[in-house]
Amino acid sequence: MDNVPPPAEELMLLDRELAQLDARRSQLLARRAWLLSVLYAPAAAVPPSRPGAGTAPRSAQNVLLALGGVLLAVAAVAFTLVSWGSLGIGGRAAVLATVTAGALAAPLVLLRRRLASTARAVASLGLLLTVLDAYAVHRVGVPGADAVGYAAVASAVLAALWAAYGAAARGLRVPLPAAVVAGQLPLPLWALASDAGALPVCWALLVTAGLDVAVAVAPRPGAGVRPVACAAACVTGGWAVLIAGWFSVVDGGAGPAAPLLAAAALAGYGAWRTAAGAESWSVAWAVVAGAVAVAAGGGLVREAVPVQWVVPGYLAAAVAVGAVAVRGGVPRGVRRGLAGASAAAQALAVAWALPQVAAALVGVRPGVPWAVVAVTVTVAGVLASLPSRPARCGALALAWASTAALPGALALPDAAASVARLVVTAGFLALAVRLSRPAAGQDGARDADGSLGDTALGGALLGALVAAAGARGSEAAEIAVLGALTVLLAGGAVAARGRHRTVAACAAVVAATGFTGAASAAAGLPVHLAGVALLAVPVATSAVGAALRRHLVAVPVELAGAAAGALAVALASARPATLALVLALAGVVAAATAVRPERRPAAGYTATALFVAATWVRLAASGVSSPEAYALPVAVPALAVGVLRRRHDPEASSWVAYGPGLGTALVPSLFAAWGDPGWPRPLLLGLVALAVTLLGARLRLQAPLLLGGAVLALVGLHELAPHVVQAVGALPRWLPPAMAGLLLLVVGATYEQRLRDARRLRDTLGRMG
The missing domain is CATH 1.20.58 (Methane Monooxygenase Hydroxylase; Chain G, domain 1)
Known part of the structure; x- marks a missing residue:
């Protein structure tokens, strides 16, 4: 913006500064006079009220001018509404012309006399009189005209007159902003008067917003014009976008899309023009432009595709907006705003797709629409193209969702779907293993890919869970899937490094527990005997822990095996005799673990507790x-x-x-x-x-x-x-109290001796072990 004000405005500022200096000089002179009176006439000296102690001269002037302007405005309204009919045509014209001309001419004279505040108050009255003139002309000159159409014409005329008046009197701040406000009405009112529907009104609002933007970006629009024009552009453009967006969502097609594209172009122009001086405004305008462009593009696509492909259509528009954002030569603020709008639209599309994938995976609904797969694949590709690590993690997560949804989208048989899920699990597990093992000479690779490796491992674990859940319908399929998962996860634990090895090993124990339970059920074992079979898991984990010794993965694996042992105890609790057997066998495993020096205290206590519990349960079962x-x-x-x-x-x-x-x-x-x-x-x-x-x-x-x-x-x-x-x-009833009293007398008489005896007893006990 230009920091040098126009000559009229600069003159007004100088007048204001001179007035303030004159007021200060008056205060100093009054104070000097009082001090002189105090010095030369102390007896009669009474300090007068200092100038400025009450209301400031400028504030008092503003209050008086505002009050006078309000009273004149009330009088003008009362005259127009009440006394208008008592005058003839000539009298009415004379009164209107005289009063309005005087109210508009007086500020010019007042400005020349450096009475800027008075000139503004009178000018505001003159603008109000022009509105009353327009009303009076409608009531008398064209009473049968359409009110909305006449309002459109009158507002256009008033906007033009006020703009010309403000340009002529540059020292007045009200006419030009008022002309901008009045300029918001002609086109929308004309569209409403034509009764052509909502889209013409939308176009009228957009054209008005475009004119507002043109005024706002003008080199010297006048004092107070730029903020009013920006606000007016936001209001009119916002209404246009709301109307067009509603019709785009409800009907679609090119009709609502065209005004939306125009609004996007207008917001983009504003973002580009403000990119150099105000980046925050540029970002805001670019966000609006991107969001409106997505709405327009989606509205065009939805007319030509089935209902289930509407969201992918909007997603395609969002991707196009993002592509524009990453092009070279785009200012930073515009790029950030467009990228934010694109990211928000893509996030909404993913939020639409993921619940459908989850519903299909848990069996709530059969199948997955191909549109859902298209959304996840598209957003995964966009994220993979970004250089940031969180974006790549998100791309990997969406890639898992896409692959997990493919069996449902292809409507594969159960056996083929189980194989596909196992393949997905193996692929993500292999990726996690590779990312946990840095290449030779790349010591920082593990830290660099740690987020990415965790995401891959999470995908592998989720894939294992989905594969196990999908095989629940058939005993053979359940045994096969859980066995394969046990082998895969155990192999991943052997090949991986760091925390990935620990997590994979614990997951392998869980899969082995499920495999043992499924095999027991397939063999027809009752529940309490299945608990005995599950003890094979803690036996195996104890052996693994003994082999690994002090390796970091040993403790988590043994704790996972202990959890399987607790499940075995819970399954055997229905039969006390079997429960005693399970507790005793678990005690044997704990005792074998207690032989190792690094596990001796905790495992020893556990073994003791298990043996005791087994004995008690056996005794209770025998009726002891x-x-x-x-x-x-x-x-x-x-x-x-x-x-x-x-x-x-x-x-x-x-x-x-x-x-x-x-x-x-x-x-x-x-x-x-x-x-x-x-x-x-x-x-x-x-x-x-x-x-x-x-x-x-x-x-x-x-x-x-x-x-x-x-x-x-x-x-x-x-x-x-x-x-x-x-x-x-x-005994007689008096004898116990008498004996008690005698005992107290004896104790009291030998009190000190009893204290010495008590201390001797305490010392003797203290010397004992």
């Missing part, structure tokens, strides 16, 4: 309810482990070494003894507790001494309780 049968199989190994622990580490606490085993052996029997009316269990438990207590005292071990003593005391209390209750019941 005695708690000792459940506690002793746990307590004896725990005590043996404690003995070994103390032998290797004499400093280990007796609570850590023997506490779990003794607690497991004694506590369940203690609870059972308290509810047992017989005498054998309390007697045996008391003897065992006595032996444990004596052993703890002999070996100076805290855990056996305290646990055994506590259990022995509680057993004795249980046995003596009935007799104590009977004896207490026979």
Whole structure:
């Protein structure tokens, strides 16, 4: 834009600056006078109100001018609507001509006298009077004329008059923008008056928008004209695009496409003109141009193709717009906007296609239309041509969707479809393996292709899932597909590197689990025996882990095998005897794993828990309810482990070494003894507790001494309780309180001695192990 204003506007700016300087000079003079009065007459000095303390002179002037203009406008409207009929033809003409001419001529005189604000207010009144004149002419001169047609003519005349008036009086800011606003009405109103349909109105709006753009890009359109013209072009052009776009979607054909192409060209022209100075505006205009061009091209195609090919038609238009964007010589803002519009249209097409592919893959609907395949293939090709890594990942993902949809589009038989899915899975797995292994001398290739390799591996896993799901209808097909997937994924795990090897190995374990289950079902095994068969998977993974030793893939593979073992336990839970067998076999696998140094702690605990659970389940299945049968199989190994622990580490606490085993052996029997009316269990438990207590005292071990003593005391209390209750019941009621009081007196008298005894006991126990 030109930074040098026209002479009239520059003159107005200078007048404004001079007025401000005059106002400031008046303020300084008033202040000087007050200071002099304070110095020479201090007794009578009262500071006057300073100029500028209230309303600024310029603000007060604007308020007064605006108020005066409003009042005059109200008076003019009232005269036109109310008092017009009391005058004759000559009087009316004289009044209109005189008032309007005076209102339009006065601003010219005021401008010459440097009264710019007053001139603008009077000019605004004059513009309003011209509108009232047009209304009056219609009411009196041509009352029978069509209102819409007359409005079109009147708005055109007013726009021309206001433009000429604004060009003559360059110091006024209102006439030219007002002429632009009035210029929006003639063509659309003329099209409405002609009653020719919606498309002529659309063309009228487009022509108007084109004129607005021409005004906006003019070298010196006048003060305030350019933003008004841009806004008007957006409004009129937007309405035209909405109308044409609606008819393009509903009807299609060349009729709505032509105005859409014209709108696209107009927006493209605006984008090109603003590319050098305002890139953000250029991008916005280019986005509009690209979107409208896609709508126009799709509307042309949809008339000549079946319904299912409408979306590919719009996609073709979007690809064409993208091709224009990448051509040489296109400004950066225009290129970005067109590419964004094309990408949005392609994304909408993919969003239309992918749900249909997914519905066909999961069996919700049979077959895949070829139009869906065409959309995914086209967008995949576009993305593959781009140099960015995310675009290539997207191209690979859409390529998988295309290949996965091909069996449905070709309507292949089930066997052929299964083979095709296996081939797709093998292809993507091979690509993932290749990308995980950098070529010689290319150490950074793995990092460069890591996104791409993950996408290929994801496609392979999805392909395996789809292949397995597609083979569910036939036992033979299911066994064949799952077996092939197990071999493919295992081979990929051997050939791949890094995280791809780990993922492929775990997927191979999952496929092997499915294969074992499918083979068991095909063999007619019941569910609980299928659980026994599934134990082959953790056995195999444990062997693989032992072979790999400390390799990073060993732990994930063994965890996947453990998950298969958990599934085996769940399947065998319907039969307790079989469940006990499965738990015991799983314990054997865990114990074999615990032999390895790197797995010893976790696998050892797991094996112990499995063996205990197997024993308990077997006892429950045999109808055993005695708690000792459940506690002793746990307590004896725990005590043996404690003995070994103390032998290797004499400093280990007796609570850590023997506490779990003794607690497991004694506590369940203690609870059972308290509810047992017989005498054998309390007697045996008391003897065992006595032996444990004596052993703890002999070996100076805290855990056996305290646990055994506590259990022995509680057993004795249980046995003596009935007799104590009977004896207490026979005593006089005053005797228990008296004995309690005597006991308190004795304790109080020997308090310090009891404290010393307690400390001695604490020290003795602390010295024990």
